[in-house]
Amino acid sequence: MTLENQQFIKSAEAAALEVLLHNSKGPFLDLPRTAGWGYPEPYTRDLLISVLGIAVTNNAELLQSVRHVLLMLAKNQSKRGHIPSLVHDKEDRGASDTTPLFLIAVGIFRKVAKEPHFLENSIKKALLWMEYQSPSDHYMVSQLPTSDWRDEQWVLGHGLFVNTLVHTYLKLFGNTESAEKLRQEMERPTFTSNRISNQSQEGLTIDHQPYYALWSYKVYSSERFDLLGNSIAILSGIASPSRAKAIIDWVETSCSSMRKTKELSIGLSPNFFPFIYPGDSDWFPRYTDFNQPGNYHNGGIWPFISGFYIAALVASKNYGLAEKKLLTLTKLIKAGRNKELEFGFNEWYKAQDGKPMGQDWQTWSASNYLYAARCVAEKRTPFFDSIRK
Template sequence: MPDQPFDNSPSAEQAVAEGLERAMALLHACSTAHGFVASPSAGQNYHRIWGRDGVIIALAALQTHDGELRETARRTLQTLATYQGPHGEIPSNVDPGTKRISYGGTTGRVDADLWFVIGCGEYWRATGDDAFLERLLPVIERVRFLLGAWEFNARGLLYIPLTGDWADEYLHNGYVLYDQLLYLQAQRTLARIHAAVHGSPDHVLQDQTGRLLHLIRANYWFDGEGIPDDAYHEVLYRKGLQAAPHCGGQHWMASFSPSGYGYRFDAFANVLASLFDVADDTQRARVDAFIGEQTADYELPLLPAFHPVIEPVDEDWESLQVMFSYSFKNRPYEFHNGGLWPVVTGFYVADLARRQRFDEARRYLHGIHRANALVMESEAWAFPEYVHGRKFTPGGTRHQGWSAAAAIIGHHAVQGRGPFRIDAHVG
């Protein structure tokens, strides 16, 4: 991204103020008696309480001082807990009116469970509502047990099936970094809860959390310095390292599985690696450089879900174009295939602000507001799900709650209130 001065003009500041006001209004529109719906727009199941979307919207609500939104955050978590599955699974989405529950499509959504645990901890820390925590503790413990079972081989990493997380029509599976990072944050949350409830630390959980941190650092960043002691599988790591000269040392690897590593840049994972203090300052700087040089366009500074784009000439295209539930969404520069996502960018703004990089944080926050202001179906401020990576046209579902949440998360982070109160130094 070229180095250009940040726009501090009155018109730019007015646009920011309008963007925040509109985002708050959309969060209120998403607020229902049962919690936050993904979108107040009808169709495609978005007018439901979602595990992933609902918690991310709740994180934004908890940064505000709006009592109604904070109460909706509580109702979101309570609704998800009420419809917990028989093995501990948290719904991917639920319609409390019709009692229709989905725990996923062709496979379950692992990150719904992870976001739920994180959301419960963040609500409790933000509000001091011990009675809420006491009520939901049995639900949280069942989720904890289920997550342990999803390690399969009891070696510390969750195994994620195809379509098993937010990239539910994309080609990654196995030991996906995004999910491991959420698992790390969920374990930190569990540790903080245990210490508060029992008055003493859970040493087994502390050991598991430390082990997971080491596994992530050792297996998802290639620096060309040999095989680390915590390599999950030495031969697999060596083969991955040999195949990664184009990206090793520039960003975190997206995933690995028995068939090898995934080398595409996963923006959400790379942002969370910094926010959750997995990355060191050198790694952060290299990821920032990669984003600025390879993925972010100054014309509309937003992060893509994944980079580079899978094109029809690529060997992955044949598999990608049959990976959909109802209709194919992942054409080049659309949806997860190079589409630009306000929600991912919102967490990047929070990370940049946390690192005192306020000019860059504000620049990306302006990008979120500009994306949210795009016109869909003749309506401005449509809050699209994503933006086309080349044409900068809006795509997906409009009135997307977590696109509004991105603006709120970014705004409050720049003001000094980040979305996560539980961190590596708490609990």
């Protein structure tokens, strides 16, 4: 990487830290806000995902804000162990990813703060809650549609993203036996309605593709590609090194083809593709307003997910491509809806033209940029390296 590009990335890292410090206290009980001006609320999943980037900064003020978030979530945890969707509102419930993200965030915070028993009782309750999320009483957990970070898109039954989170926290807390059994269940093939299988439970692998299915449940599944779930599958060691390489090769080849068809304009992957179009079997009328092809959950480019993908490239020792993607991401996050910002760190960008479409100074956009930059600089993936081993 040239000295000029190194300096460019350093300036973006400094800007990302400024975003996180700016957002570290909001109008709700001094909890962090989710974006600099929009989203003043403390959304649980956003703030918990942001713990990764904050942890590698070792910034005392930001770590104190993480402690405040985790303590408030523990206070508002349900009696059965579920974590709310808004940090300050114990009645805002129903998310499938907040509880596993809480477990991951506490696991990481314990390591950074050197407090191995931090929130022990809340962790026990959360682990028990997650045990009851498996309808088959095995290891893969299930969810209702729009209950994970895709609040405008259907993921039904055994969702890839949530199960990669479960695998991650199991490894973080040393439950390697359960983590391995979960991985084995995920490695089973999905069922199809026109194929009879002798296996007892469906999995998340697809016979004719290297990547994992977006979701599966009994004879139904989605073979559309989930960048976030597959990236964490690589990071956490669910995917073998050979499968990880095959997934990455497939992503890069597919995105090259999408650029030729003008579905994609820049060198970063959409969060989800092939896009869902009107008339497709998985198109819902509400998508007309919220999820047009190449937009939002239906193929928008999300910097926080690009950060996970860059980390996955580092985990696969694909350092050159990781460096290239980090530079492309740095150029993208300069763009904001507010033209006066040096770095926009927008929430998401339209795939077809790269325009910023969400809120500027999004907390997890800034945080995961810092995490990705650290991974590239040090050729390692903090907190995930030990999980893969």
